[in-house]
Amino acid sequence: MIIAVVMAASAGATLHPPAGYQQAPQHHAASRFTCPAFPAPFTGALDFTSKYEGSDSARATLNPQADRAFHQQTKSITGLEKVVSQVVAGFAHDGNPARAECVVNGLDLWARAGALTTVAKNHTGKSMRKWALATLASSWLQLKFSPAHPLEGQQEKVADIEHWLSHLADLTVADWRDLPLKRVNNHSYWAAWAIMATAVVTDRRDLFDQSLAMYRTAANQVDNAGFLPNELRREQRTFSYHNYAIQPLVMIALFARSNGVEVTSENNKALQRLANRVLSGFDNPDVFTRKTGIPQDIAFTRQASSLAWLEGWCALEECGPEVKQRIAALRPLHSTRLGGDLSWLFAPH
Structure with a gap:
C-alpha cells in the first residue's frame, strides 16, 4: 500500500537517475583525446552460439569451442559496449566535450x-540485446x-x-516478460535493469x-535463507550466479528510490537477504557447497568487475567495515553493463 501511494504521488514527475549520474566532471580540461573507431552496426539476425552449448540443464560447463564462436559472433556488439563505456567514463573525469561528440556520432x-x-x-x-541496452542506456545517462x-x-x-534505445527497450520487454517462473532467472533481472535505465533516459x-514488475518477481523468488532457486541449479557456478543475479537488482532498487519508490522492502527485505547470502560467500563459500553438494567455482571473486555492484549496495544500505575494506582495496570498481565507473557514481568523494 505504501509503495502504491508513493508511485501515485510521483507518477507525474520526470524520471531521473541517482545523484551520482548528475555530478559535474572532475575536471574541465580539453585533454588530448582521439575518438576510437566504432565497430560497424550489427544488423544481422540475433542468433548466436551459447558458450554452454552441449552442457546439461545446469548450463554450468563451459564449451571452449562454443565460447570462441560466441565471442567471434558477438565481437561488434561487445566492442561497441566497451568503447562507449570507456569513453563515457573518461568524460566523467575530464569533461572533454569531444568525448560526448564521439559517443553521439558512433551511436x-x-x-x-x-x-x-x-x-x-x-x-x-535476446541476451545480447538486453546486455547491450544495459550498457548503452546506463552510459548515456551520464x-x-x-x-x-x-x-x-x-x-x-x-x-x-534515444528513439533507438526506446525501441530496443520495447523489444527487450517483449523478449523477457511473461516467462514461466521456472525460467525467470538472472537474465530477466538484467533485462529489467536495461529497461529501467532506458526508462530514465x-x-x-x-x-x-x-x-x-520484473524486480518484484525477482524479489519474490528469494527464499528465507537468501537463495534464488533458479540459480541453485547452476551446480559449481551457483555462488557465481547468485553474485551475478544481484547486480542488476541493486541498480534497479537505487533507481527506484531516486524516483520515490522503495522496493527494498519487497518480500520481507528479500534483496537484503540475497545480499547477505552473497556477502557471506565471499569469506566462506561453503554454504553454497553444502546447499548444492558441489564445490563452488570462486574465480569470479578475484575479478573487480564482478564485485562492482558493492558500490551500489553500500549506497543503498549501510555496509559494515569488512565490506567497506573490501571495496576500498579494489577501487575504482568498473562494470560496463552497470554503468561504467561505479566508484565515481556511488562512492563518497
Missing part, C-alpha cells in the same frame, strides 16, 4: 542502421544528466539515438513500471 550510426532490432532467434540473441550539458547542439542525433513511466 548515431548504429541508431540510423536500426542495429540490434532484428528478430532474436534464440536465448543468446551524458544526458551531466550539468556540463555535453549533448547540447546535437539535438537531431540525440533524438535518433527516455522518461517513459511505462518502462519504469515494467522494470519494477
Whole structure:
C-alpha cells in the first residue's frame, strides 16, 4: 500500500537517475583525446552460439569451442559496449566535450542502421540485446544528466539515438516478460535493469513500471535463507550466479528510490537477504557447497568487475567495515553493463 501511494504521488514527475549520474566532471580540461573507431552496426539476425552449448540443464560447463564462436559472433556488439563505456567514463573525469561528440556520432550510426532490432532467434540473441541496452542506456545517462550539458547542439542525433534505445527497450520487454517462473532467472533481472535505465533516459513511466514488475518477481523468488532457486541449479557456478543475479537488482532498487519508490522492502527485505547470502560467500563459500553438494567455482571473486555492484549496495544500505575494506582495496570498481565507473557514481568523494 505504501509503495502504491508513493508511485501515485510521483507518477507525474520526470524520471531521473541517482545523484551520482548528475555530478559535474572532475575536471574541465580539453585533454588530448582521439575518438576510437566504432565497430560497424550489427544488423544481422540475433542468433548466436551459447558458450554452454552441449552442457546439461545446469548450463554450468563451459564449451571452449562454443565460447570462441560466441565471442567471434558477438565481437561488434561487445566492442561497441566497451568503447562507449570507456569513453563515457573518461568524460566523467575530464569533461572533454569531444568525448560526448564521439559517443553521439558512433551511436548515431548504429541508431540510423536500426542495429540490434532484428528478430532474436534464440536465448543468446535476446541476451545480447538486453546486455547491450544495459550498457548503452546506463552510459548515456551520464551524458544526458551531466550539468556540463555535453549533448547540447546535437539535438537531431540525440533524438535518433534515444528513439533507438526506446525501441530496443520495447523489444527487450517483449523478449523477457511473461516467462514461466521456472525460467525467470538472472537474465530477466538484467533485462529489467536495461529497461529501467532506458526508462530514465527516455522518461517513459511505462518502462519504469515494467522494470519494477520484473524486480518484484525477482524479489519474490528469494527464499528465507537468501537463495534464488533458479540459480541453485547452476551446480559449481551457483555462488557465481547468485553474485551475478544481484547486480542488476541493486541498480534497479537505487533507481527506484531516486524516483520515490522503495522496493527494498519487497518480500520481507528479500534483496537484503540475497545480499547477505552473497556477502557471506565471499569469506566462506561453503554454504553454497553444502546447499548444492558441489564445490563452488570462486574465480569470479578475484575479478573487480564482478564485485562492482558493492558500490551500489553500500549506497543503498549501510555496509559494515569488512565490506567497506573490501571495496576500498579494489577501487575504482568498473562494470560496463552497470554503468561504467561505479566508484565515481556511488562512492563518497
